Amino acid sequence: MSDLAFDHAPVGLAVLENRVIKRCNQQFALTFGDAPTAYIDVPIAELYPSREDYHRVGELLQQDEGAKSGLYHDERIMRRRSGELFWCRVRGRSISPDAPFRSGIWSFADISEDRPVVSLTPREREVAILTCKGLSAKEIGLKLDLSYRTIETHRAHLLQKFNARKLPELVAKLTGMPL
Secondary structure (H helix, E strand, O other): OHHHHHHOOOOEEEEEEOOEEEEEOHHHHHHHOOOHHHHOOEEHHHHOOOHHHHHHHHHHHHHOHHHHOOEEEEEEEEEOOOOOEEEEEEEEEEOOOOOOOOOEEEEEEEOOOOOOOOOOOHHHHHHHHHHHOOOOHHHHHHHHOOOHHHHHHHHHHHHHHOOOOOHHHHHHHHHOOOO
């Protein structure tokens, strides 16, 4: 019965070991394109927009307080096999919290209908994610080792790209929340 639940879950599921897909369900394959068997032993890095994004998310995972307890979640841009970029809600549970990449189960939900993909630099993506987590410009600056004025400049670019007038409107657009 557990195989049936895994294979037919309404959300994409993947078992990862050292950031390599060992198994995935039908919804995962449908979301990213291809068949479940096509993902066996595929590095998850292939589904990120860039190597930089892959490494950045890995570093964030290592630093995240929740991940230290074995849980992690975020929303990020991922890449389908076709090359199309889309927003994805990612949640994970590490089976080995002391080594979060060793083994875990991850869910991937396509949320692109609620949020358009706008071309962002890797730094703008970092600032956008941390802004949505409620961090101030000074807190983001400390986390990214940048001045708060640089963060404000990135936020100004984000406001312009998302056609938002104020920060709360930007956050609403980034998170897909109704205004």
